[in-house]
Amino acid sequence: MRKIVEFRNAKLGYGKLAVFDSLNFEIFEGDFLGIVGPNGSGKTTILRSIMGLLKPQAGQIIRDKNLRFGYCMQRQLIDTLFPFTVFEIVMMARTKVIGRLRMPGRIDKLKVLEAIEITGIKELASEHFYNLSGGQKQRTIIARALAMEPNFLILDEPTVDLDVKAKREILKLIKSLHINQKLTIALVTHELNEVINYAQKFMFLNEEIPYKIFEKSELTAESLSKIFKTEINIKEIDGKKIII
Amino acid sequence: MLEIFKEPFIQTAFWGGIITSLLCAYLGVFVILKRIVFLGIALSQVAALGVALGLFIGINPILSAFLLTILGIVLFWIPFTERNISREALLGFAYAFCSATAIILIAKNPLAEAQGLNLISGNLLYTSWLDIKILAVASLFILALHLTFLKEFIFVSFDRETAFTMGIPANVIDFLLYLSIGITISLSMKICGIVFVFASLIIPAMIGLTLAKQTGMIFFLSCLTAALCVIIGIFLSYIWDFPLGPMIVGLYSFLFFVIAGIKAILRRF
Numbered sequence: 001m002r003k004i005v006e007f008r009n010a011k012l013g014y015g016k017l018a019v020f021d022s023l024n025f026e027i028f029e030g031d032f033l034g035i036v037g038p039n040g041s042g043k044t045t046i047l048r049s050i051m052g053l054l055k056p057q058a059g060q061i062i063r064d065k066n067l068r069f070g071y072c073m074q075r076q077l078i079d080t081l082f083p084f085t086v087f088e089i090v091m092m093a094r095t096k097v098i099g100r101l102r103m104p105g106r107i108d109k110l111k112v113l114e115a116i117e118i119t120g121i122k123e124l125a126s127e128h129f130y131n132l133s134g135g136q137k138q139r140t141i142i143a144r145a146l147a148m149e150p151n152f153l154i155l156d157e158p159t160v161d162l163d164v165k166a167k168r169e170i171l172k173l174i175k176s177l178h179i180n181q182k183l184t185i186a187l188v189t190h191e192l193n194e195v196i197n198y199a200q201k202f203m204f205l206n207e208e209i210p211y212k213i214f215e216k217s218e219l220t221a222e223s224l225s226k227i228f229k230t231e232i233n234i235k236e237i238d239g240k241k242i243i244i
Numbered sequence: 245m246l247e248i249f250k251e252p253f254i255q256t257a258f259w260g261g262i263i264t265s266l267l268c269a270y271l272g273v274f275v276i277l278k279r280i281v282f283l284g285i286a287l288s289q290v291a292a293l294g295v296a297l298g299l300f301i302g303i304n305p306i307l308s309a310f311l312l313t314i315l316g317i318v319l320f321w322i323p324f325t326e327r328n329i330s331r332e333a334l335l336g337f338a339y340a341f342c343s344a345t346a347i348i349l350i351a352k353n354p355l356a357e358a359q360g361l362n363l364i365s366g367n368l369l370y371t372s373w374l375d376i377k378i379l380a381v382a383s384l385f386i387l388a389l390h391l392t393f394l395k396e397f398i399f400v401s402f403d404r405e406t407a408f409t410m411g412i413p414a415n416v417i418d419f420l421l422y423l424s425i426g427i428t429i430s431l432s433m434k435i436c437g438i439v440f441v442f443a444s445l446i447i448p449a450m451i452g453l454t455l456a457k458q459t460g461m462i463f464f465l466s467c468l469t470a471a472l473c474v475i476i477g478i479f480l481s482y483i484w485d486f487p488l489g490p491m492i493v494g495l496y497s498f499l500f501f502v503i504a505g506i507k508a509i510l511r512r513f
């Protein structure tokens with residue numbers, strides 16, 4: 001597997017505030033990385049620095065030159081005052097490709113429709129974003145990221161505030177994008193149970209432990225108890241793991 | 245009715261009112277959707293201080309309003325890092341400071357004192373062709389800017405962070421949008437006054453948003469409403485002898501009440 005992102009003693013923060021003193025980890029092509037931590041633990045800071053939006057205050061972050069990021073921001077942060085349809089929002093991803101003083105072309109429309117179809121919201125293309133359910137809004141945001149034709153999909157809390165059914169469907173969609181579209185995925189969540197059956201690698205943002213990436217096989221009841229400093233059990237039902 | 249539009253002072257008022265209201269009505273859609281209404285009123289007051297300052301120190305008030313507004317835009321645009329004070333509080337401070345300073349400057353200047361009321365209510369009937377030419381040049385600049393960057397303005401206004409991740413320079417785009425708002429406010433302040441400029445930024449866009457559900461149509465209806473109110477306002481102001489700026493603002497408000505009222509009634513049945 002090809003290494004596409006590498007953090008080398010990266011110090012991350014905002015102004016005088018240091019969020020991480022020295023981060024060391026690598027992301028490989030085809031990874032599905034779950035970044036798990038409580039609110040305010042620096043999950044979004046890591047995502048922003050993976051994409052190059054936040055430069056390290058010290059150390060290095062090395063990225064493959066051919067990376068094209070598709071970013072799915074937190075759904076709740078999108079203002080629903082704007083009267084945009086699903087199609088219009090997904091088309092926004094083509095802004096740079098279309099260029100200035102030009103209207104979207106046939107290829108742009110095809111790419112947008114393809115992204116809308118992949119995410120299963122074809123029948124909602126002309127619906128207003130503010131009329132959609134939480135799950136449909138999340139699919140729209142993922143479709144917009146796909147319309148950029150990314151090879152690395154980054155999702156910031158895509159399942160937060162969704163009901164159980166919508167949560168599961170979104171995670172299944174992300175998993176299918178990982179397998180069928182061969183996308184590298186980094187997904188941020190504060191609930192390990194949500195990603196334990198989907199992600200292959202995990203990063204836990206917990207001040208007590210070093211910031212390293214754990215393989216799925218390394219996640220045992222013992223290792224998790226050690227990481228979270230509390231007794232943790234893992235049950236398996238129909239091949240699916242549940243953290244208790 | 246068309247007879248009155250043959251009067252030279254009505255012609256200048258017409259063009260001054262139409263250009264200002266169209267620019268404000270278009271930009272107002274961004275002001276409302278980006279939830280920066282307070283920025284609009286604060287910038288209006290900064291421009292008013294610029295006019296008062298120009299009259300006080302004896303330089304062209306349009307130039308001083310323009311320079312001060314650009315300075316204001318740069319200050320408001322710089323990321324605000326003070327954790328204990330919100331950006332809104334800072335805008336409130338700018339509003340209060342600029343209002344008080346403008347009043348003091350006007351009170352201490354006999355020439356400006358006579359024009360003090362015009363700063364608030366404006367006097368479109370005294371618009372000169374030079375004012376209109378300056379406004380027209382500025383309009384062409386803003387038109388070119390928005391034709392070039394319209395997609396970016398919309399994307400950054402809607403979802404700044406994602407636009408940034410997609411390689412769009414969100415800070416620069418925000419600055420260009422604020423610049424076009426600032427230029428419009430500062431150049432129209434002297435001829436139209438705070439009330440007319442601020443109302444034109446807010447009310448036509450509210451009407452557009454109330455009536456339309458499609459983005460392009462919101463911009464169109466906002467501009468159409470503004471232009472119609474200016475034309476009808478000039479006519480009514482002429483025959484009833486009312487001050488023109490407040491008359492147009494009254495029409496904006498009346499139209500909004502009627503449309504919002506009809507919509508509320510239709511929603512019930």
